[in-house]
Amino acid sequence: MTTQEELLQKRIRELEKEVAHLHSQIKHQQYGLVWLDVPEAFDEESENKIPILEEVPELAIHHDDGKPTHILIEGDNYHALTCLNYTHKGKVDVIYIDPPYNTGSDGFTYKDSRFLDKYPDGAEIKSNNPLKNSTWLSFIQKRLRLARELLSDKGVIFISIDDNEHANLKLLCDKIFGVQNFISSLPRKGSGGRQDSKHYAIVHEYILVYASNVEHFEAGRSVKAKNDFKLFDETKGAYYKTQLLRKWGDNSRREDRPNLYYPIYYNILTSQFSLKREHDSDLEIYPMLDAEKEGCWRWGKATMQEGFNKKCVELQKNKKGEFIVYERIYEETSSKTKPFSSWIDDIDNSTGTGFLKELLGLKVFDYPKPVDLVERILRMASPKKDFIVLDFFAGSGTTLHATINLNEEDSGNRQCILCQINEKNICTDVTYERNKRVMNGYTDSKGNHVEGLGNSLKYYRTAFVGKNKPKEATDEDKLTLSKKAGCLLALAENTLYEQKSTDFYQIYSDEKGHSTAIYFQEDGAAYDEFLNDVEHINGKRTVYIFSWGTADEFRSDFEMMKDVTVKSIPQPILDIYKSLNQ
Numbered sequence: 001m002t003t004q005e006e007l008l009q010k011r012i013r014e015l016e017k018e019v020a021h022l023h024s025q026i027k028h029q030q031y032g033l034v035w036l037d038v039p040e041a042f043d044e045e046s047e048n049k050i051p052i053l054e055e056v057p058e059l060a061i062h063h064d065d066g067k068p069t070h071i072l073i074e075g076d077n078y079h080a081l082t083c084l085n086y087t088h089k090g091k092v093d094v095i096y097i098d099p100p101y102n103t104g105s106d107g108f109t110y111k112d113s114r115f116l117d118k119y120p121d122g123a124e125i126k127s128n129n130p131l132k133n134s135t136w137l138s139f140i141q142k143r144l145r146l147a148r149e150l151l152s153d154k155g156v157i158f159i160s161i162d163d164n165e166h167a168n169l170k171l172l173c174d175k176i177f178g179v180q181n182f183i184s185s186l187p188r189k190g191s192g193g194r195q196d197s198k199h200y201a202i203v204h205e206y207i208l209v210y211a212s213n214v215e216h217f218e219a220g221r222s223v224k225a226k227n228d229f230k231l232f233d234e235t236k237g238a239y240y241k242t243q244l245l246r247k248w249g250d251n252s253r254r255e256d257r258p259n260l261y262y263p264i265y266y267n268i269l270t271s272q273f274s275l276k277r278e279h280d281s282d283l284e285i286y287p288m289l290d291a292e293k294e295g296c297w298r299w300g301k302a303t304m305q306e307g308f309n310k311k312c313v314e315l316q317k318n319k320k321g322e323f324i325v326y327e328r329i330y331e332e333t334s335s336k337t338k339p340f341s342s343w344i345d346d347i348d349n350s351t352g353t354g355f356l357k358e359l360l361g362l363k364v365f366d367y368p369k370p371v372d373l374v375e376r377i378l379r380m381a382s383p384k385k386d387f388i389v390l391d392f393f394a395g396s397g398t399t400l401h402a403t404i405n406l407n408e409e410d411s412g413n414r415q416c417i418l419c420q421i422n423e424k425n426i427c428t429d430v431t432y433e434r435n436k437r438v439m440n441g442y443t444d445s446k447g448n449h450v451e452g453l454g455n456s457l458k459y460y461r462t463a464f465v466g467k468n469k470p471k472e473a474t475d476e477d478k479l480t481l482s483k484k485a486g487c488l489l490a491l492a493e494n495t496l497y498e499q500k501s502t503d504f505y506q507i508y509s510d511e512k513g514h515s516t517a518i519y520f521q522e523d524g525a526a527y528d529e530f531l532n533d534v535e536h537i538n539g540k541r542t543v544y545i546f547s548w549g550t551a552d553e554f555r556s557d558f559e560m561m562k563d564v565t566v567k568s569i570p571q572p573i574l575d576i577y578k579s580l581n582q
Contacts, residue, residue, distance in 0.1 A: 060456075078142060099159070103127075519543075
């Protein structure tokens with residue numbers, strides 16, 4: 001090897017060493033959010049066992065009306081989200097949450113595992129707590145990581161928050177959901193005027209919006225308030241509003257968009273528009289910025305002709321006698337307009353409290369979100385009408401109420417899942433009771449009967465089985481899990497109605513001809529009876545069978561049956577739970 005080659009190899013080694021050093025520096029000096037993790041404690045049973053869901057049949061609400069069956073889960077949302085990661089991983093299209101704002105006076109309580117002897121039920125986090133922000137971030141991070149796994153590829157999450165944690169939450173969500181998936185931070189009017197603020201009356205808060213995958217996210221459109229549409233078209237029998245058809249603002253001059261500068265013609269006798277002069281008396285109209293400055297239209301000629309055909313162009317005369325052309329925007333077509341990112345003056349936050357008091361007869365919950373706010377979020381979240389909605393800080397249950405209202409409005413088929421801990425009986429006495437009345441009907445404080453909107457609901461509680469955590473599950477734990485997994489499996493298949501239950505198997509169904517059959521015993525004494533029942537079920541069938549391995553050994557038993565999918569338990573459940581802790 002020549003001296004020159006040796007020098008080149010030496011330089012290459014030096015460069016490689018320098019690159020490795022720089023890589024190490026970058027790896028250990030990341031930009032982002034750093035805080036002291038505050039360990040959260042749970043009840044000893046829930047901390048050392050396998051989480052499941054158990055139905056509370058006496059709280060089920062059923063209406064045979066073809067409308068969706070919604071889910072209410074009572075329990076800590078961390079455990080509820082763990083269970084949902086088995087039943088709904090990648091299936092949830094919209095998440096809306098209104099978590100504690102960590103104001104220091106909002107009652108946010110945290111079980112710090114280091115101080116359980118002193119605070120066995122958790123300590124309220126006050127403004128002077130030196131770990132105030134770290135505690136809240138430790139709390140919310142665990143739950144958002146679980147929530148991220150639930151979102152579908154087109155899914156989106158909306159999170160209400162105020163200035164106390166907005167900046168921290170933005171950085172945290174950038175890390176969890178990816179900064180590239182950030183959609184917007186929507187400012188909106190909050191609760192009251194906050195006259196106790198030292199310098200300014202703080203009236204705003206925010207809604208942070210992140211997509212699961214921004215490349216696949218398709219935003220819905222917010223329907224404008226009815227009082228925006230003050231004009232009435234008797235021919236169409238619809239309200240509308242007008243918008244200037246000439247372009248304004250940036251790039252509104254003729255030289256900016258010369259192809260959008262052209263005349264249109266209006267016949268006063270027939271009230272017809274056209275792109276060419278058809279009568280000598282036709283008015284010739286150009287998009288003028290003023291008497292001398294030439295502008296441009298917002299539409300090209302093809303779109304303009306389409307507007308003429310649809311009768312959504314009109315002519316008005318201003319005070320100077322000049323003819324101005326406007327677009328008509330009808331109430332039912334306004335969804336084509338992108339929603340604005342600021343909602344400061346749109347929705348009054350105080351209406352939530354008044355409505356809930358009217359519904360339940362007394363003030364039972366502080367600062368519930370207004371129904372029309374969540375309705376707007378659901379409209380903006382997706383153009384579809386049949387998606388799954390999740391709220392794991394359900395509070396008074398506004399999200400389910402809004403989902404029911406929206407389904408009623410547009411004949412949608414949205415399904416809502418709520419999670420709420422039952423501290424101070426909020427889940428049973430407020431979340432559940434509110435939506436029970438919305439579904440069944442109620443009498444308001446004035447004695448007026450309000451008709452129910454129907455829909456159905458299944459009520460579940462988080463529970464725990466086995467003697468060990470999922471990672472250390474023994475054979476005994478697996479047997480116990482398989483016997484108690486019925487509700488999880490029924491939820492996973494959205495077959496929520498139990499048709500048969502024995503000591504060996506269960507059968508669930510939905511109202512559309514899909515059934516789930518579960519053989520949960522290692523003992524095969526009733527297996528032939530189970531096969532016979534499955535064979536006589538009509539429609540699509542999903543079969544779960546207890547197995548120490550996979551379901552392959554049982555597939556041949558169902559080869560002669562159509563529309564049968566065979567799966568095993570309990571290992572797939574444990575595998576999901578294990579992956580959450582990696």
